[in-house]
Amino acid sequence: MSDETPKIEERENGPLIAKHIHSLTGEDGAALEVKPVMALCRCGQSANKPFCDGTHTKVGFESRGGKPEGPDKFFTYEGKEVTVSFNPRLCGHAAECGRIASNIFDANKKPWVQPDNGTVAEVEAVVAACPSGALQMGTPPETMVAEGRAEIMIQKDGPYWVTEVPVETDSSAEGISERKNILCRCGKSGNKPYCDGTHRSAGWKSGD
Ligand code: FES
Numbered sequence: 001m002s003d004e005t006p007k008i009e010e011r012e013n014g015p016l017i018a019k020h021i022h023s024l025t026g027e028d029g030a031a032l033e034v035k036p037v038m039a040l041c042r043c044g045q046s047a048n049k050p051f052c053d054g055t056h057t058k059v060g061f062e063s064r065g066g067k068p069e070g071p072d073k074f075f076t077y078e079g080k081e082v083t084v085s086f087n088p089r090l091c092g093h094a095a096e097c098g099r100i101a102s103n104i105f106d107a108n109k110k111p112w113v114q115p116d117n118g119t120v121a122e123v124e125a126v127v128a129a130c131p132s133g134a135l136q137m138g139t140p141p142e143t144m145v146a147e148g149r150a151e152i153m154i155q156k157d158g159p160y161w162v163t164e165v166p167v168e169t170d171s172s173a174e175g176i177s178e179r180k181n182i183l184c185r186c187g188k189s190g191n192k193p194y195c196d197g198t199h200r201s202a203g204w205k206s207g208d
Pocket residue numbers: 014015016040041042043044045046051052053054055056057
């Protein structure tokens with residue numbers, strides 16, 4: 001019997017190979033046709049995004065190198081009723097947390113997470129919405145194992161938001177989750193295959 005477990009494999013200096021994904025959503029929110037095996041561009045330069053067209057070879061894309069941003073460790077923020085953990089190395093700076101509850105998650109404050117400034121329900125909602133898995137409930141974090149619908153959502157001029165798809169990579173970070181990851185699409189992250197937010201600072205445009 002063939003193995004139809006959803007997964008994403010890294011190709012060295014090449015694309016991400018997505019296998020048995022249930023849905024793929026384009027930048028405009030429209031569903032794209034899903035094939036059992038798809039090569040997704042992550043050099044940022046394919047003329048056929050989101051799919052790889054071989055341009056990575058021409059442009060000399062390197063899937064390693066660069067300088068990972070932020071320490072690879074979970075910091076914990078304890079409130080009276082709830083504790084939140086955060087690993088900066090996994091954060092793709094999608095900023096969902098500040099958008100949803102800036103009363104609790106505010107990068108301009110110290111500490112930047114203050115669980116007691118909101119309700120437990122608000123904290124839980126933000127952690128559930130965090131697309132990278134960098135924010136987790138409790139301490140120490142446990143590896144969250146994939147168990148639901150395998151989906152990839154492509155962000156406008158940004159990365160792949162991946163849910164419920166384990167990523168096969170030799171790159172690792174503490175407490176990495178199989179349930180949520182943000183994967184680099186622009187080719188510029190210092191922490192590939194994960195996004196570190198460089199697409200934004202580099203002003204990368206997908207051209208899709
Ligand atoms: S990874 Fe192949 S064209 Fe971008």
